Amino acid sequence: MKILPRKSFTGEFAIPGDKSITHRAIMFNAIAEGEADITGALLGEDCLSTAACMRALGAKVEIEEGRVHVCGAETLQDASLDCGNSGTTMRLLMGLCAGKRVSVTLTGDASLSKRPMERVAKPLRLFGADIHTTQGCAPVTVRAAKLSGREVDTASASAQVKSALLLAALGADGESFVHESVKTRDHTERMLAAMGADIRVLGNMIRVKKSRLKCCDVEVPGDISSAAYFMALGALLGETLCKNVGVNPTRTGILTVFDKMGVEYRIENERTVCGEPVADIRVKKSGLKAISLTKEIMPSLIDELPVIAVLCAFAEGESVISGAEELRIKESDRIRTTADMINGLGGDVMTRADGFVIRGKSSLAGGNVDPCMDHRIAMSAAVALMASEKGGEIKNAECVNISFPGFYDMLG
Ligand code: S3P
Numbered sequence: 001m002k003i004l005p006r007k008s009f010t011g012e013f014a015i016p017g018d019k020s021i022t023h024r025a026i027m028f029n030a031i032a033e034g035e036a037d038i039t040g041a042l043l044g045e046d047c048l049s050t051a052a053c054m055r056a057l058g059a060k061v062e063i064e065e066g067r068v069h070v071c072g073a074e075t076l077q078d079a080s081l082d083c084g085n086s087g088t089t090m091r092l093l094m095g096l097c098a099g100k101r102v103s104v105t106l107t108g109d110a111s112l113s114k115r116p117m118e119r120v121a122k123p124l125r126l127f128g129a130d131i132h133t134t135q136g137c138a139p140v141t142v143r144a145a146k147l148s149g150r151e152v153d154t155a156s157a158s159a160q161v162k163s164a165l166l167l168a169a170l171g172a173d174g175e176s177f178v179h180e181s182v183k184t185r186d187h188t189e190r191m192l193a194a195m196g197a198d199i200r201v202l203g204n205m206i207r208v209k210k211s212r213l214k215c216c217d218v219e220v221p222g223d224i225s226s227a228a229y230f231m232a233l234g235a236l237l238g239e240t241l242c243k244n245v246g247v248n249p250t251r252t253g254i255l256t257v258f259d260k261m262g263v264e265y266r267i268e269n270e271r272t273v274c275g276e277p278v279a280d281i282r283v284k285k286s287g288l289k290a291i292s293l294t295k296e297i298m299p300s301l302i303d304e305l306p307v308i309a310v311l312c313a314f315a316e317g318e319s320v321i322s323g324a325e326e327l328r329i330k331e332s333d334r335i336r337t338t339a340d341m342i343n344g345l346g347g348d349v350m351t352r353a354d355g356f357v358i359r360g361k362s363s364l365a366g367g368n369v370d371p372c373m374d375h376r377i378a379m380s381a382a383v384a385l386m387a388s389e390k391g392g393e394i395k396n397a398e399c400v401n402i403s404f405p406g407f408y409d410m411l412g
Pocket of ligand 1: 019020021088159161163185303326
C-alpha cells in the first residue's frame with residue numbers, strides 16, 4: 001500500500017465496532033440461554049475466529065449484512081478450535097471451556113503460537129482445570145474437569161487473563177474471587193452482569209458465583225483503539241471527528257496522553273449504550289509536547305502505544321515510555337517493531353527492555369515499512385507516512401484486516 005503525504009487531513013469517521021466487546025458478545029451469547037442479535041459488531045479476522053470457534057463448540061452464529069445472530073448452546077461439544085491470530089479468542093476460550101467442562105484443543109497461527117499461555121493456564125489450574133500448554137504456548141489442550149471456586153490473582157495486568165478466570169469461575173462450584181493489581185478493561189464484568197451472572201466488582205476485586213447466562217442483544221460501540229489512528233491524524237494534520245466511540249474509562253488512556261501532550265480535543269454527545277459509555281471524539285491539530293508514561297496507565301492504552309509513539313516522534317522534546325513490557329508479547333514484539341518502523345522513516349527511537357525513549361523531530365522523511373504482519377504497526381505506519389515528507393509503502397498491508405477491514409478505504 002502506497003501512502004502519500006498530506007499537508008492537511010480533515011473528516012468525520014464512523015469507526016468500526018470494538019474488537020474486545022465483539023469477541024465477548026459472540027462468546028458469551030453462544031453459551032447463554034436464548035438468542036441474541038449483535039449490531040455494530042466488528043467483522044475483522046480475529047472476531048471471525050471467535051465466531052468459528054463458537055460454532056465448532058455447538059452454538060449457532062450467523063452473520064448477515066453486518067448483523068450477527070447467536071443462538072446459545074448451554075451444553076458444548078468437544079472440538080478442535082483454530083484461534084487464528086487472536087490472543088483474545090485463545091485465552092478467553094481456555095477459561096470458558098474449562099468452566100463449561102468441555103475437552104478442546106486450541107491452535108493458532110505462527111504469531112499466536114509464540115505467545116505465552118501459561119499466564120492463563122496456571123491460575124486456571126488452581127480452580128482444578130486440567131490444562132496443558134506446549135512449552136508454555138499453543139497448542140493448548142483443555143480436558144473436562146470439575147472446578148471449585150477459588151480466590152486468585154492475575155499475575156499479569158491483562159484483561160484476557162482476568163476474563164478467562166471469570167469465565168471459569170462461572171462454572172466453578174461455590175464462590176470465586178479474582179484480584180488484579182491494576183484495573184484492566186472491564187467489558188467482561190459489564191457484559192456478564194447484563195446477562196444475569198452473579199458477579200460483583202469491588203474495586204480491583206471481582207466476586208463471582210456459579211451462574212447461568214441469559215442471551216442479551218448487544219449494540220457494539222466503535223473501537224477507541226481503531227479511532228486512535230484517526231484521532232492521531234487530527235492532532236497532526238487538521239481536524240477529525242470520530243463518531244460513536246466507546247469511552248469506557250478502562251480504555252481512554254489515550255485521552256490522558258492528549259491532555260499531557262497538549263492535544264486539543266473535545267468529547268461530544270456522551271451517552272450510555274448497553275452498559276458501555278459512548279461518545280464522539282473531535283481532535284484538532286495541536287503543537288505536541290513530549291510525555292513521560294509509566295506502568296499504571298499501560299492497561300488503558302496498551303494497543304494504542306504504537307500510534308502514541310508516532311505522535312511522540314513529532315513532539316517537541318524527549319518522551320520516555322516505561323512499564324510497557326507487555327508490548328513484547330503482542331502480535332509482534334511491539335517495542336522492537338514500533339521502534340524499527342519509526343526509525344526506518346527517519347525518527348529517533350531507542351528501545352529499552354520495558355519501553356522506548358523517543359526524541360521528537362519537526363518532520364520525518366518517510367520510507368518503506370515492513371509491519372511484520374502486525375495490524376497495529378501497519379496502521380500506525382500509515383499515520384506516520386501521511387504526516388511525513390515523502391510518504392512510502394507498507395508491505396503486507398492487508399494485515400490490518402485483523403482488526404480494521406476497510407482501514408485504507410476510510411483513510412482514502
Ligand atoms: C484485550 C486485552 C488486551 C489487548 C487486546 C484485547 C481483550 O490484551 O491488548 O488487544 O479483549 O481483553 P491483554 O489483556 O493481554 O493486555
